[in-house]
Amino acid sequence: MIKKQLLLWALCLSLFLSLLPAASAAAVLPGAGRLTYETAFTGSDTALSGGAASQQLFTIMDYWNVDSVKINLHFQVSQITKDQVSSITLSLNGIPFHSFRPSLQNNGEQIISITAPKGFLKKDSNTLTLQGDLKTAVDNNQVCYVDNSPDNWLHFFNTSSIAVTYSSKELTGGISDFSGRFSGIDTVKNGKSLITVPEQATGAELESAAYALSGFAKENALTDKTIAMLPYREDSIKDRSAVVLVAMYDRVPAELKSRLSTAEDLGTHALIQLLNKDTRPTLVITSQDESLLIKAGRLAASTELMSQISSDLKVVDDATQADEPAGSISSEVTLTESGDTLTGPNHREQSYFIALPSNRSIADSGKISLDFRYAGNLDFTRSLVTVSINGTPIGSKKLTRELANGDTLTLTVPKNLNISGNFSVTVAFDLEMESAVCTPNTEQMPWAYIDKESLLQLNTKDRTDLLFNNYPYPFLRDGIYNHVAVVLPQEMDDYAYLSLGNVFNLLGQYTDGNTGDIHFYTDDVSADNLKNNNILAVGSYKNNKIIRDNNNKLYFRYSKDGTTLLSNEKISIEEQYGAELGTLQLVESPYGSGRGFMAVTAVNAENYYLASRLIASEKDKWKVFGDGVAVDKDGNVSAYRFKTDTGAKQDSALEQIVERSDVLGFVVAVVLTIALVLVALLLLIRKHMKKRGDRRET
Structure with a gap:
């Protein structure tokens, strides 16, 4: 009887649930409208020995409503760790929020998830600190603890991550709000942002779009993802959440044109207008005047x-x-604006990022002048300070009790570092304690302080070798576009647009200002238009006349019918394999000395698109060096240096002196001194000759 009643109740309940409207079920789905952005731990696996700490950075975008932050840790501890006295502590932006004792099960390997407090978050950059306090030995008398640091390791795998669950705020702001979202890390990572132009875009439309893309790419914080460029079509925009359209007014699609402002004369004005904020936000850049369209792209x-x-x-x-x-290059760089304090025993580091245009390298006579002070209770027989550039030590100094309240260190930057572009300076203190074996660990003692008077005297020189090692030179110089002429294939398909987008994504990340010039040409361009430009030619032997006309100057040359690439002195190429290779080739321009010619080329468009991906982001840029690079459909990259003389114009002695303010001042002083000596000698000779004349008269 009871079983029959239960069965009857179950049938009634099932019937009731089946009659509920589907919308009610959808309304109570957990996490509806929520998104998750996951930041993997940077670099390779991280090893923390003893009480060392590791930091992981992650970003919170302004337009996120953060629901939760979860730290997913995949790590392993030394198998001989004493788990009852060892601990791992997590801090968010310097504030500790969770500690736990690692487990020795599963060979010391463990996966755990920890929720971080939202109240500790900041906008933009956030820092997660992982602190390991691991012990592999315990003193039975509990008086003094001795440990062997190589044994007490803590290993975080790069499968560890920081997962932020959030919902996007409504786009209530204007163009500034849209711009931040367009280059936002979640938008770019998911491929939701897109730069568009009309089908068979004109030179002015592409030039304006290239400037705009450069600006958005510069704000892209991801090193492995890019912002695509495609023609404006329904199939290209349907899955995007943020679109930029750059077009002459008469080529703007009707559904967008009807929403544009009509209060301005577009013959004398250009518009940058945000449309469709509630559906698919679209920023339209348009004008009836080509020069104003380009100006709007620069803005x-x-x-x-x-x-x-x-x-x-x-x-x-x-x-x-x-x-x-573009910003000026200062000869003196302040390392820290307000001073930096380092606390705690043993090895402590402070790093400083120095921005430098990619075509600039450190010249001779660069110096680092470090002003610092430190605690007076150190073991001065073992404590020292070391300065490194890009991880290479350039000098050290032993700390002394007498100079603890005011010490200095001046180091010359070695000539053989070959540093160009951005680099880092690291100041490391080894703060060793007396009787450290029995000294309790404290974060506030000892300490060191780097004074704001610390300076880097930076002398730089131009790197003008036509090599991919110096890319994006020659297309950028000191952060601005350097007389760039882009020669397009006869037929622009999606691969051609995507290839252009790839090239200008990386160029944009290296820009420092929106000046300079880019011009787009079809392949029937005259030699006069290319004479004083650095040429970027995209296409194949068959669809780009500029590539075809200069085939004999390329390192990977085409066969007479353009159906394959031929073998050369560096590599033997089978006929079918040559038909599937994409290449990047950087040669001296055949149209003007001192200029470069880069061909992004292959037999077909899909393969030159593969080549363009190598110079689309920082992720793959390291694979490109020398002056000729080939990539096949399986992603195998081969880079070669063909020319021994790079053909680039070298700075004259006068130019090198002018760029070095210290040398210039010395030369001016010497010239003035010599001039004064010569004037004095002339006056003495004149006086002496006059006296001799007087004696003859008497």
Whole structure:
């Protein structure tokens, strides 16, 4: 009887649930509208020995409503760790929030998830610190603890991650809000942002789009993802959440044109207008005047200017200020604005990032002047400070009790470091304690302080060798576009647009200002237009005349019918294999001395697109060196150096002196001294001759 009643109740309940509307079930789904962005631990696996700490950075975007932050740890501890006295502590932005004792089960390997407090988060960059306090020996008398640091290791695998669950805020701001989302890490990572132009875009449309793409790419914080460029079509935009369209006004699609402002004369104005905020936000850059369309593209390339536009519409005319000049290269760089304190025993480091244009390298006579002080209770027989550049030590100094309240260190930057572009300076203190074996570990003692008077005297020189080692030179010089002429294939398919987008993604990340110039040409361009430009030719032997005309100057040359690439002195190429190779080739321009010619080329478009991906982001840039690079469909990359003389114009002695302010001052002083000596000698000779004349008269 009871069983029959239970069965009857179950049938009634099932019937009731089946009658509920489907919308009610969807409404109670957990996590509806929520997204998760996961940041993997950077680099390779991290090893922490003893009480060392490791830091992992992650970003919180301004437009995120954060629901939770979860730390997913995959790690292993030494198998002889004493788990009852060892611990691991997690801190968020310097505030500890969780400690636990590692387990020795499963050979010391463990996977755990820990929820971090939202209240400790900051906008933009956040720091997760992992502190290991591992012990492999315990003193039975509990008086003094001795440990062997190589044995007490803690190993975090790069499968560890920081997962942020969030929902996106409504796009209530204007152009500045859109710009931040367009280059946001979640938008770019998921391939949701897109730069578009009309089908068979004109030179002015592509030039304006290239500037705009450069600005958005510069704000892209991801080193392995890019912002695509494609023609504006329904199939190319349907899965995107943020779109930029750059087009002459008469080529703007009707559904967008009907929403554009009609208050301005587009013959004398350009518009940067945000449309469709509630559906698919689209930023339209348009004008009836080509020069104003290009100017509007330059303005879009300025992160600073775009961040200041809170409205949905920006009108550009001849009087609009759009240029953002490149920053100057200072000969003296302050390492720290307000001073930095390092606390705790043993090895402590402070790193400083130095920004330098990619075509600049450190010249001779660079110096680092370090002003610092430190605790007076150190073991001065073992304590020292070491300075490194890009991980290479350049000098050390022993710490002394007498100079603890004010010490200095001056080091010359070695000539053989061959540093170009951005680099880092690391100041490391080894703060060893007296009787450290029995000294309790404390984060506040001992300490060292790096004073704000610490300076890097930076002398630089231009790297003008036509090699991919110096890329993006020659297309960028000191952070601005350096007379760039892009020669397009006869037919622009999606691969051609994507290849252009790849090239300007990486170039954009290296820009420092929106000046300089880019021009786009079809392959029937005259030699006069290419004479004073650095040429970027995209296409194949058959669809790009500039590549075809200069085939004999390439390192990977085409066969007479253009159906395959031929063997050369570096590599033997089978006919079918040569038909599937994509290449990057950097040669001296055949149209003007001192200029470069880069061919992004292959027999078919799909393969030259594969080649363009090598110079699309920092992730693959390291694979590209020498002056000729080949990649096959399986992703195998081969880089070669063909020319011994790179053909680049070298700086004259006068140019090198002018660039070195210290040498210039010395030369001027010497010249003035010599001039004064010569004037004095002339006056003495004149006086002496006059006296001789007087004696003859008497």
